[in-house]
Amino acid sequence: DQQVKQNSPSLSVQEGRISILNCDYTNSMFDYFLWYKKYPAEGPTFLISISSIKDKNEDGRFTVFLNKSAKHLSLHIVPSQPGDSAVYFCAAIIYSGTYKYIFGTGTRLKVLA
């Protein structure tokens, strides 16, 4: 049972345009959501997060939006750069005595120069 879903395995965007990566979840008890970026032959690195009590968080070119009623999360990258080409994982944290990360399956973003 995949509680965090990234339905688009891949996405191609022209340099300078907006990249929108989407994530859907099923558990309304998730406390935090995070996005990680992964380059080939490297471990994932943290990109941006959002608490479940907020609906938007921004950090430079990266903005995460949370729509709790739709159980939907999105990452916007504006403007997209070739160096943003990577696999992006959406993750959710649920805390109940101990905390647990649940990851999505990832979306491969390719930014075309």
Next chain:
Amino acid sequence: EAQVTQNPRYLITVTGKKLTVTCSQNMNHEYMSWYRQDPGLGLRQIYYSMNVEVTDKGDVPEGYKVSRKEKRNFPLILESPSPNQTSLYFCASSLERVGGGEKLFFGSGTQLSVL
């Protein structure tokens, strides 16, 4: 430099031959965890540890063991590897803070092939 170090980066072994993948972090993190990444399945948690001598199963613990004798080290042990354990493995750590949404720091990964 703050980091999570995994070794080895690549490992080819045969079915049934015990192996250990090491993981060490220098950030004094309490929480450590192992994940495996498989195509179409994302990152799945194998085991995690909230602190020294405290470990618990994740989503896919079968065929794996862990130990946490020191805060900085969290080795992953495959007592009798099988081909379905061929995967890319990541160790990760974070500060444990109640409800804090702490980010994970990942190692560079270990690509394991079991023949």
